[in-house]
Amino acid sequence: MTEVVATNETILVVGGGISGMTAALEAAETGKKVVLVEKRPYLGGRVSQLYKYFPKLCHPTCGLEINQRRAKMNPNLTIVTMAEVTNIEGEAGAYTATVKLSPRYVNDNCTGCGDCARAVEAEFDDEYNYGMSKRKGAYLPHVMAHPMQYVIDPRIVGSDDGQKAKAACKYDAVDLDMQEREIKFPAGAVIWATGWQPYDAAKIQPYGYDRFDNVITNVEFERMADPKGPTGGKIVRKDGKEAKNVAFIQCAGSRDRNHLYHCSRICCMASLKQTHYVVDAYEDAKVTIYYIDIRAIDRFEDFYQTVKAMDNVTFVKSKVANVITDKEGNPICRGVDTEGYHRYENTHDLVVLATGMEPSVAKGDFPVDIVINREGFIEPDAANGGVFAAGSASDALDVNRAVQHATGAALKAIQVVNRVARAEA
Amino acid sequence: MSDMNKAMVEKYRNSFLSEVEANVEEGEWVKMCMQCGVCAGSCPLGDAWEHTPQKIFMMIRAGKRDEVLASDSMWMCTSCYNCIVRCPRELPITHIMHGLAHYAKRLGIVPQGQPTAKFAQLFWDNLIKKGRVNELKLGLSLYFMNGFGEGIKTSLKMKDIGLGMVKTKRMNPMEMLGGHAVKDLSGFQKVIKKAQELEEARLAKHGA
């Protein structure tokens, strides 16, 4: 496992999604030593699970490839995956971080050849596809995963499958005796970039996500559109029926005191983008977007106008009251179009919940003293010392705003370690 | 127009929203509505509403005082609380509807013959009399609330139901003669009277 060499001039970046990667790379490319700690077995975070970006409809993996290449090439950057920061003590310029390393059961010998995966039989829900498909008990999380190393699922470690994986590896890369361990190292400044998670749609009871197969979330829909995803890029329901008549329910969890107080900012644009997926997939597609306000902020406005102009897309200003299903399992959205008061009961093939962004770290779970607001996002505050939020840990942000914010966070951290350097010089 | 109604019109000339805020139960929540319409869609009796709650809130802000207060709509509330639990802004919509209804009643501008308005008044009168509701009297007074002829018709229509209830001892014709009551009836009535006075005084202060 990667050795962490660090000093008080080192910048610790917590979280290896787009924000954490950006902050880490910008600092490292300015000559600073950076340790990047990521909980997943690979970098890229949620962005690696997106098929396209709005508004350009380009591919997130394109930017990810560049960023991963930057990461591979940069000697200033140490990446630690499957690791979580459990404690940060000290003050700006002199922190000590405690990091818990979960066993990957695969060491750096791994060449990514895939022999272990072929040998193993057990299958589990694939997290990368939000459980919509299965993966082996020994697996490469996704085809662009960096580090390009396999992972052994802890659930097969004590089993025959675990032994098969070990036996299959010609390079002695499978190490079933690996244990969880803890490391401590110093850092001068900390960038907190733990990002977001999709709000648990099952909690939005009126929409029946936990009851109806054909009510899914926007992050699941995103995987569905991806040719690498669980349906090979086909917009289809679990029962195989083509989903041509798709409803998007905005603010599924956002702007709602029952769920998330805040507006998650991205969901309007995400649904407009996903509307393109449907319209591109089927000539006779029909899309309905139920919304309270369409928030296509500033430069994204024309993207909204383009979708609005499509003949087969309907916008309904209404928070859907509830979803029921008919006997064929078709979801029916019920509610009132508030523009002029029209009651509706619309049957769709598929309902996509535009679920919002929830901070990944729960309010009480920060391993460091930090000022948060009621939504659980980190507020910039002098009391945070040398800890700086980057990206969606600070607010519900889209990718470009997250990158922008993370770039600034890198400078904030550099200011601290430069002060340390000047003091030590 | 009742005197009180006139006074209120005068006082809140420009802002019906302020009037509602000051005089209607939970009226201070009306301003917080963001017009999502989830209440409208969630109402089990939705079809029966000329104006949905969300629309009523918009009408209040738009100063449509008479249209709101004289509306039949809030009397359609079944107190099912669907709207309350789904409202993303936590507006106590059920209570606001009750509050608007009550306020309209106070001002004397309830639509003629609104059955729920009558029933709700009867219910109140009934419970105040003895401290407990006398279902039989309530039922009968209800049947006759639209006049004797209508009452007979309704009674006949409801006859079978009444019979079923009597047979299962879930209705007691003897209740007509007296029925259940709280023992400290005078104490009970004093409490309610005092509460009414306090509320009147509070509103009068606002209304002054």
Add this chain to the structure above:
Amino acid sequence: MADDKKFAGFICTGCGIGERLDAGQLETTAKRDGKMATCQQHEMLCSKEGVQLIRDAIDKDGATHVMIAACSRRAKVEAFSFTDVAMSRANLREGVIWARPENDDNQETTQEMADDYIRMACAEVKYMNKPKMSGEQALNKNILVVGGGVTGMTAALETAAAGFPVHLVEKTGALGGWAAKWHKRIPGRAAADGVGNGTNVDLPMPMDNDVEQMVAAVEASELITVHLNSTVTKTSGAPGRFSVDITTESGSTATENIGAIVQASGWKEFDASAIPSLGSSNADVVSNVELEALAKAAGDGPIKRPSDGKEVKSVVFVQNAGQASTAEGHLPYHSGIGDLIAIKQAIYFKAQNGKDCDTTILFDNLRTPGAAGEDFYRSGQQQMVIFSKGQVGEVTSGGNGATVSFKDLILDEEVKLEADLVVLDLGMVPNSGPDPYAANESQEGMTDEEKGDAKAAAEIAVPIDSILNLDYRQGSDLPQLKWGFTDSHFICFPYETRRTGIYAAGPVRRPMDIKQAQDDATGAAMKAIQAAVNAGQGSAAHPRVGDLSYPSFRKEGCTQCKRCTVECPFGAINEDEKRYPMFNESRCRRCGTCMGACPVRVISFENYSIDSVGQQIKAVDIPDEFSEKPRILVMACENDAYPALDQAAMSGQEISPWARIIPVRCLGSVSLSWVTDAMNSGYDGIIMMGCQRGDDYQCHFVRGSTMAAERMAKVGDTLSTLNLEPERVIVHEVAITDIERAPRLIKDMEEVVERVGMSPFKF
């Protein structure tokens, strides 16, 4: 010097390479055809021992050029990192064995593929050199910030806080910009932890304006030199060695040496005269900017309206005035913050003119995003601000001040609302300099006559003042992406511009409020510092940070055709007084578009050149016409198409055994000579895979993919003169996600070759 070169080859036999291929033959190929002095096999070359084997060859045996035949160049990058030598990699794993089915029938062609990739990697490394620094570098820590508003001041303060000196240039006589004029600020923060829901809870309210404190901090900073009443009259040089003339109003000029630049030139208010129907001629119809002045003038007292000084008792905010609209003269985008401003200003009225002052905000979609935005919406509601979803038709004079006619979309009725004052939400127009490419682009597809008209129109139009006065071959200012915003990749790399070492920040980049502008300025300062540091080391800027190579050219061969100076997407190349290209190393992004442009093949990089690719093309063994083994050359963008092909192989897709794939930095670097050479040497088909071009281009080097397409459009003529079918050469747009499609495109070319026949040019 050629004599110093020592070539060492290494072949990994792990991951099935040894089982699937005849490693002995590969070794022979490397030595015999590839002219490797030594060639060693290892069963796991990426292991510690394998890497040590290579290390020893370099350190002990003096190898200067290393050819590694193993997995894809995208894999095991950290292990195979030998920065002190020239290195090439032959992709035998993803590129050969994983892309081909494992059976006897295919054994021969698979081995041929592998042999060819060995030959190609050997040829490539032979023509590479380890890049050396040019020696023109020195760390220049001075950062220039243009614009003294909140964005510029923040950039200056944040830069100084990192220990870098700043020259801050402000056109007017005072720092502070627009924000100094604001009465109060949008709070920009959400409710504190523990605040509940309610009708009277502690939600953020408009904040006091703290611009004065910022100005004081700037003035107090020892590292910041403020130039008031000044503009940048000339910027020459390159990152690390910009020479910037700062000229005062009175005409005196100071010249400063600058490492990198932040352009924070801010915004202009949209001109309301373009929307006459909204009553812009009525004195009691004001813009949201004008309202700030009225509010400020009122102190904490009642806001009075301009026409007669009457205290305002009713005010209507008309949102999106001339914004988010496709109408002529309107803004196609939106300020994004107009609703937050309206809430803030409505609260002014509630606080200063009394709770009973009627404040109505007419919006279409209320844009209060994020945590802070949504809480500020609630805050406005708590203050009894009325929000109405309405479509405003017109604002007329009359009544008490103005009458707003709108359709109430909720109540579904036409409404006329009288108000003492109407406030228009006007958009923010970026204050950019003239776009260097505006004329070219707008004239594409025009007739000559139209071009003449356009030229005449341009002459009449008021010229836009330059911000930077760049002494660049390709114009005076930052190129614009859309609607005047000066960035180039605003999703993944929002700070990237098409001028290296110059970063835009604040509303010149996208409309934004103070908080966002402060965040944005901090990020831009980061990029500027980074650019200065990297320029000081001779290292390229994003995305090839760490690349020490730079373009050089053989002056004697140059015909001064200027294609390189015109086509460089980053305006890096100037012309010297003798009209030869001047490359300005630290402006260069190392994409190679100049190399692809050069008709006489005189431009090259140490590690990427006409030869390093051309010789690979030639190194491929071309079977004769009758062997029925066509050869298809694929030149694939290394960032998207090449990874797509890699991933195709990883996912079990087959790639044609006839394909020989060469990753290129950018399709823009592809020289026409490679295509003609390939045709001449008997390839049957050529595919170029680059990124999407056009308005929503995905080419990381912005114009590279477009340039390639333009150049290749003309290749048909060349083919015709050779009597070859034009469909043998094709350019495709391939995305990194085209895992299934990319191999299919090669297959399609197989079919083309089958149809039109093998190339007659096989020798």
Add this chain to the structure above:
Amino acid sequence: MAKREYSFYPGCSSQKGASSSNYLVSVQTMCEELDIQLNEIPDWNCCSASIGYAGGGELPRLALSARNIALSEEHNPGQEIVATCAACWLATRETQERLQHDQGLLAETNTALAEAGLTLKNDAPIKHMAEVLIQDIGYDAIGAKVKKPLEGIKIAGYVGCQTNRPFGIAGESYENPKYLDKLVETLGADSIPDYEKKVQCCGGALAFSEPEKSQVMIKGIIEAAYDHGADMIVTPCPVCQMNVEVYQDQINATHGTKFKMPVVYYSTLMAVAYGRSAKDAALNGQVIPAKQLEALAGK
């Protein structure tokens, strides 16, 4: 198991000769079996059941429930208040919360209560009987008492409105509460977990004033139960019980349906499952007889 004591608020409809007097009978039987002692709040009054609003203003209506709480606090000190009627429970709990959050209203309320010599401390917890069963007793203990499992009976759990919203039972969702299904299963009967009308309003509040409108809603509730093959409907709410049960003939007449769906209380089911007589289970109180339960009780 030690005896549990609660301060009991039966409500007007549970009184002798009132519409849910049968509910009270079965509740008493159930409590005997579960060793629960209900101490009736002396001299309790009507809660106004979220319909008194035309005549009563906010404060008078709050005063109604406040009086009940104050009486309970005085006479049954330290005991949690339990209601069996959804409307009673809701009105009482709502009053308590409103007065906890609004000190001004609380002061006024106390001024009014003083007229009858009462004071409101307002801190006695207020529970629905379903909460007592689920939270205090638990499914295991409920199941342990079963002597005659309700085998082969398919029962639609109809929760209705006010037992469910806005407070509901902790851990249950407003849209899909599962506790009746769990209870039904605990008693050995078959539940219908995807009964989609389980929280549909029956229009109880408007049953008298807008009968046509409420009967359309009732029709849907019964129809869906038939669609799922239900033998009967179980409910925790006296308004729901009465409304869904007694109008079936009228609905049949108006809509041409042939409904004859028994609607019973959970306490009825429990009394039968616990081996008690038809009388103790108040099966004689069914307008539409629950024959399967009668048969079982008669065994």
